[in-house]
Amino acid sequence: MSKIFVDACFGKETPYTPVWMMRQAGRYLPEYMEVRKQAGNFLNLCHNPKLAAEVTLQPLDIVGVDAAILFSDILVVPNEMGMKLDFVKGEGPIFEKPVVTEADIDALLGGEAAADKLTYVYETIKILREELDRRGDEKALIGFTGAPWTLATYMIEGHGTKTYNICKKMMYSNPELLHKILAKVTEVVKFYMQKQIEAGVDVVQIFDSWAAAIEPGKYDEFSWKYMVEIAEYLKAKYPHIPVIMFPKGIPAFLDKVYGNFDVFGVDWSTPMAFAKARLGEKYVLQGNMEPCRLYSKEATTKCVEVIQETMQGKRHIFNLGHGILPDVPVENAIHFVKECQRVSKK
Numbered sequence: 001m002s003k004i005f006v007d008a009c010f011g012k013e014t015p016y017t018p019v020w021m022m023r024q025a026g027r028y029l030p031e032y033m034e035v036r037k038q039a040g041n042f043l044n045l046c047h048n049p050k051l052a053a054e055v056t057l058q059p060l061d062i063v064g065v066d067a068a069i070l071f072s073d074i075l076v077v078p079n080e081m082g083m084k085l086d087f088v089k090g091e092g093p094i095f096e097k098p099v100v101t102e103a104d105i106d107a108l109l110g111g112e113a114a115a116d117k118l119t120y121v122y123e124t125i126k127i128l129r130e131e132l133d134r135r136g137d138e139k140a141l142i143g144f145t146g147a148p149w150t151l152a153t154y155m156i157e158g159h160g161t162k163t164y165n166i167c168k169k170m171m172y173s174n175p176e177l178l179h180k181i182l183a184k185v186t187e188v189v190k191f192y193m194q195k196q197i198e199a200g201v202d203v204v205q206i207f208d209s210w211a212a213a214i215e216p217g218k219y220d221e222f223s224w225k226y227m228v229e230i231a232e233y234l235k236a237k238y239p240h241i242p243v244i245m246f247p248k249g250i251p252a253f254l255d256k257v258y259g260n261f262d263v264f265g266v267d268w269s270t271p272m273a274f275a276k277a278r279l280g281e282k283y284v285l286q287g288n289m290e291p292c293r294l295y296s297k298e299a300t301t302k303c304v305e306v307i308q309e310t311m312q313g314k315r316h317i318f319n320l321g322h323g324i325l326p327d328v329p330v331e332n333a334i335h336f337v338k339e340c341q342r343v344s345k346k
């Protein structure tokens, strides 16, 4: 069956512009908090296919989005390559032993063997595929990965960072070592995405959340080319599966964007008209409401109308320009989704 979301990814006409939200399964939903409590903690939830599938579906049922995004985390990949991962309350993700030397990289599991360890992700996808097919309501399932650069920032720093100083020291003083990490992660991610597709996702998105940490002149060398390598590997094998690229905060790189993929995710710091002028003919654009507008229904409606005015319901998917925050009222998220579907209805 043809799905509205998949059609939109390929730039086909749809009855309205489909909408989903980055981080749509999460803490702003009381129902998510309930299931997370049942699982014990966040990582247990990622490792439990039945519960992970349940929270994946919550935003479809509660908020009315047009696509579900697999519930997991980008950091399960380095975790299964052999890096012990913890989520510490109030501090976010922590890797106990960050990658420092070449020997540390060599010690990590690579290639298909690492991707094979993510069985709980593929199990979750299989449950979701079956359930979505049973429902038969045209909702798509999005699989995802972190971009090699964004994953490497956590592997090298050991946790989230404001300065990226350890990664950048490596970038400028030992670029070969950074490339070795990026290449190893890229190999794992290719197999990981392939296995997500084989398990049943309809679309994949590559999140480069920390793209803006790289100076524009170095962005291709240290991130984009690896994302394109993954996208082109997948497009050669699965031309019917759309690939979405989301490099956050790189307007200065937009004129240099290249590669075989389908959708470019526009973050909230880049005006939609600016992205449309540069990329709108070659790629479908996704985005890009500033997520904090969700605190006000009026601010939300205004922004949705402006985006619709710019995109005219063509070659566009509605989304936020980054993830939804935990203290957003659920009714405001529902309002956003309804407004996107209302203004774009043909």
Ligand code: CP3
Pocket (backbone or CB within 6 Å): 021, 022, 023, 024, 025, 026, 027, 036, 042, 069, 070, 071, 072, 073, 074, 075, 092, 093, 144, 146, 160, 207, 209, 322, 323
């Ligand atoms: O709904 C969805 O979008 C699917 C699930 C999803 C999660 N993480 C769940 C999650 C996705 C796609 C991600 C991707 C992810 N994880 C990214 C890239 C996307 C982005 O927002 O830019 C990044 C950088 C991570 C790493 C990560 N995971 C961080 C920094 C944190 C802590 C954030 C925080 O606010 O505490 C996580 C944890 C995480 N991943 C949560 C969820 C729902 C919160 C965990 C919880 O307490 O329940």
